[in-house]
Amino acid sequence: MTAPIAEADGVDALLRIRDLNVGFSGRNGTLPAVRGLDLHVSRGEVLGVVGESGSGKSLGMLASLGLQARNALVSGSVRFKGQELIGRPRRELRALRGAQISMIFQDPLSSLNPVMTVGDQIREALYLHNRQMTKQKATQRVLDLLRLVAIPQPQGRINQYPHEFSGGMRQRVMIAMAVANDPELLVADEPTTALDVTVQAQIMLMLRDLKDKLGLALVLITHDLGVVAGHADRVAVIYAGRVVEEAAVRELFADPRHPYTRGLIASIPKLTMSEDKLYSIPGAPPMLGALPGGCAFHPRCAYAQDVCRKVEPPTHRVGTHKSACHFAASLPAWNGGLGAAAPENGAND
């Protein structure tokens, strides 16, 4: 049966985000982009954060580290190893970023500075958190890091510029830079989206491998459920700035307890399906300033009732799931996403 979420949930976690709100002040008041985000990730764990673009998944993580745009308003609580990050002085956040918490981004070409050598960029990451390090020692460490991410002939590569690297190599450089200071948490924001399919797999395997080697916790932000299914331990599904469902990866795919999750899983193309049967969730995600009342997903939901239009659903615990749906416990049995995601013909709403 459903039960409200315990306050104590994830208290021992490495990173614990509670009720995080990020908004942008506009002409007609504040536009909420992240609305009461709750997340946590433990040591050695891979948390998949899934959502469409604009759902607030990246913004939530950036704001947690103080990397939001200047006009963004942030409130809530983000605790890293028990210490509150929201409202922390910028200097202290800087000392944390790149040292204990690192990030890598979607497009490795635009994420690397085009006029600095790859070696200098990694060396800078070291220098920023250890000013005493000698140049030789730093160079040695850079070479070790390049070897760690399997860049061949690192001595020849260290003085090259990003444009002299291939896409996959650039992302490996980003990874080398991110793990340079032995962080405890690595946030990977769509790390494979801009890469070729074959390279995607290499990068994901490398991240997994590093996670085990270095004992990292990994937050994997993606819109690709396939990546999550293959690599995450636990998954949080985000819609319109809040977590709508959270569960261990197997359970999420075995028995999704939120209609949006069901829609997402049903939209994964399968080899056995012909193209005209491809499912997509009807409608489009809400605009920032035009959130529907009640449950933000109700205009696109095949199960929506009156209560969904009026009352924003609280997060319920259903078995090992957390789900923000009024009918989390009473959704019909899941048929694995074969055919339609919804009882009635969801595809032509």
Add this chain to the structure above:
Amino acid sequence: MPNDRSRRGGNRGTLGKAMLNYILRRGIAMPFILLGIVTMAFLLTTVTKGDPLTAVVSEQQMNNPEIVAAARQRWGLDRPLPERYLIYVGNLLRGDMGTSFVTRRPVSTDLVARLPATFELVLAAMIIGSVVGILFGLLAAYYRDTAIDQVARLFSLFGSSVPIFWMGLALLFVFSVYFQVLPGLGRIDPRMSPPPVITGFMTIDTLLAGDMTAFRDALAHLVLPSFVLGWTVAGTISRLVRANMLEVMEREFILTARAKGAGEIRVVLRHAFRNILVPVLTVISYSFAYLITGAVLTESVFAWPGVGSYAVTAARSLDFPAIIGVTIVGGVMFLITNLLTDIAYVLANPRVRLN
């Protein structure tokens, strides 16, 4: 595998070689471009309607055909154009730029006497303009749409839109006449004995002569004109820096730098500003070359004995040798700064290839 990508940063030795090669090729091309400039300048003087003899012969004597004919012969103006051209180029190769109709001195002597004054002024103006322009541009971009941005933009708009002669006169009135904190015209107080000419830079020569009073005076004379000239440059540079910085600061590698733990000053200078060096260098070097012959108004207002005021006198009196001489100096300045800028591009941006 011989990889085309690894040719640049991977091996700095080949870069040096490529650079040397490039400079040599440009060096070979330069005399031909220069010849083109000389030819153009020479031909342009012949299409003017005025008679250069008016500069040589007084008005009364113009009615005396004998004197006119003698003057024509004396200055070689009776010969056909192609011959005059060949003689000029031949002389030029020996370093002879002809004799000025007005000063009756060799043009090269005049230019050598006046160039250092202009260089000193323009150099000081460019230093002020670049430093202030870049600083204001960076501040305006970083504090976009705040009061700091508005002030910086107003300052640069003022600098690039208020006419130099007006600003020069206004500042002269305020600082030199009203408050009397800065000296007025010229390069040094006429009551002082100028130092022996070594570099031609009044500030440096006074220092070399060990005359600190004269040095302070020369420096004080430099303040107003270089500030007026520098302000116009600062306006252009700060607007360019602001626009380019706004674009670069939105790029993703800025986020990467912040995520690494870099502070804001490092993010702005090391990561963002380095990426806009190419357009900034372009505008600085172009301004410099332009001001060598383009500081006319400033030189006139402040009675600065430089190339600009020489050019104006020459143009007014149809002093052909002087006009062509100044044109060549301007052309050479552009050629040299262009070459230096191209070299600077390569150092500033690893993706630029020399071809």
